[in-house]
Amino acid sequence: MPSTMRANLPKGRRLEWTALLVAFVATWPIELVLAERKYGFLRGGFGQSHALAGPTEIGGFLIATALAQAVLLGLLYLVLRQLIRTPKRQEERLLAFLFLGIGIANLALAAKLELLSYFSDAVSFQLLRNLGGGSLVDAALFGLSESALYAVSLVGAVALFLALRWWLRRRAGTRAVPDATPAVGWRGWGLLLVTTILAVFAADRVRDVRLAAHRMNAYAPLSEGLKQLTDVDHDGFGLFGAEIDRQPFDAARFPFALDVPGDGIDQDGLAGDFTALPAAHDYRAPPLPAQPRHLILVVLESTRAGLLNARVNGRWVAPNLRALAAEGSYVREAYSHVGFTTESLKSLFTGTLAPAGPHPSLFRDLKAAGYRVAVFSGQPEGFGDIDATVGERASSDVYVDASTLKDERATAFAA
Template structure:
């Protein structure tokens, strides 16, 4: 371009003033970091509700707390953007570019890099939430390269034109600025060394201040973990402080109690009876037999009634029997409860759909894998097995529920064009009760009615955003858009949710009537849910964040079968209850009040849960494992920890 000694009469004097490299780097870094921090705050609010609240908003910032988060975020952005600017400025000097052109080019490149990272992270999280990593993405999409490319690239394709046009514009404007505003950069002695020192000092400040903020505020920690620059600085902090290289550094939550011993860390597998507390909670695991799931060998049924097994998506137990505007929300389920039996208290073991369905179909806590399922039990006894699901069954297929072994299979992929969800990827694809009911009815009208039937129905409408175009007013006509789902409208939200459940209940009633009409026989029916839902209970909207009644208490109803239902039940009891009803003596269905078994619950994964809990009778013990752990445990909490350690130990030992 131009020789730095080139002269010329300046047109705008301040544009031609010489600048030091160090001042230019840090000044431009601050200018870039301010808009980056503002944009990230907006995106984080859209995703996590850190300012306005909303669905899955666990933390909310305001006042001084918000100001502190923004300050840490700004420092983090400066630490990440400054090295990018320094590299571009250095390369621009090799091209003899003048100061203003160099600055423009450096800022453009730095902002493009950060914007691309924001787009990639935010767009993927719109699909997957917290599951953004390559392994999950590949497993989620079944290794299909076409779907992977569509899934990962297509959300950002609409940005490609802007990026391409912007790149050309940057190059063009850089040339114009270089020609119209020649100026020099003053090269101080030792400029490179002092600039490097300034970059190191900035990164050090970001690491120290960020670590202090994240360690003292779990909300700040979660928000910075989503922010691209926060991930970069956080990863560097973790690597730098993970002395024993066990994967746990300074920012790990919970903290590593033995930073110099790689065998001891917060989720290490406990070795029973060795005198060492490997995971730092509950003391050493006492010697004892390892945990084993119930075995379900092949059995011969002594009776062969038609059986309909129903899983209702996001269905709170307290919706049963609810009345809105003088009308019953659940007349079908209320009839089944009246004619049959229900567990006095029933719970999901986990706050997420994939694990919950696995527990119910297999009777196992441990997973993933294929320990057999209800589909196999009924296949082995001459039933026509039919699996009708309103979701995409390829999502979470490593938690095998037997979908692929059912004689008749339907899921939302068949009616992809009729979905009510925005996206057609496995984690999102869902069809309404209306589409599902039509498919079930068509199957029932065509099948041989003389063969015994095992029919699974999975209805999805109760999930967020709690309504869709096929939901009609039954008990209420309120309809809210996603941006209206706010704490101050919690009452309207619950009315809309209950109206959706009334639609679900009505569809279920019609499908059960169709089964009886086409077979000429009254079917046995089992109804549960995958989990409940917090509708701003305790200030939270969603599920999978706490083992409380709102998010984990569910229906457990059995009608038309000689079943013995535990008074307190979990989803793993479904398989055993059904097998007993098909092989035991012919008797009236009953709730076994003497069988108040303990129901184990975990939030997250069994190997690394955020929280564990156990329900015994009317009491629940809960213990947080992710975050600040309790030092002194009660005997009940210690027993709970040791049970989880035996379960997770078996999980890690599985082939």
């Protein structure tokens, strides 16, 4: 705000503007610097495949993320104005605004950096939610191992806020009541909201801008919220995000939908209606013999096909696996449909691409066929709803996972 305009404003309104500007400067630029340092989406560099190219992409990113931050701060500002309307308590209200606006933003930023340092610097909140089987809370419980430090910091911040509020209340009785006119009227906030919505829509249409902007804490929930609001047919897609729902009132037609062959409808909007060829073989599962053989299924975390032929200093990395492959068989061309352990396990155990809720599974089928089932896992199978989907615990005669051996852990971990 120019100095001449600021000088012409009443003192109370200057305080309002000052609080808004301080909150913005203490949040958005700090997050921008830290995000750029971590991801390098502005300067590019080794390993960064989605760096912003040219002034148009950089400008669009800066405008969209700055507006998103301003909208969230403005929402908090308006809520507090409605809760604390007494002009005499203006300074107390603005203190609460600064404490909540700056504190929540920076606490969320610190928690996010802690989570990313645990899971991977390359993931986002969306990926964390996928890792947790759709639950961001589950993912957070696994990553926030420094919760005591956050608790101490929070207690200290609350104590400082209460002390400042007590001091302001004491001095308020001896001072004249300032003019607590809002910094921006409803029309101004409405114009900001509309401009931000348009900026987010435009940013989401450019892949590199969208990926960079979703690294910012204010932009990501705003974009996701707009996506949910415009998803009128509840098929998971709206007018915002990576893919637009071009059939917003038809829940059966959306990006990546399963295209029903030969029904004359292009469910996924890709290359017209799918035409299926007849199956060359009968793929029905054969019945189990009267005396079925033992079945042992071993899942190795993050093990790829190249491991079988990998050498270090001339020695095989996995000689035992090579021996198993030589005596039996192995699939040379093997691919995973998803990069998350939780979803991969659910697909492996059910034979379904994306099972939801309790589902027919290998465990349930083997138990029904008379097998004695035992599960031994180094991870908690409740994470990501694996157990709830495939029924490991309910189908097992012997069940041991990380959640049943908490007392034997080497470290006191939040999970």
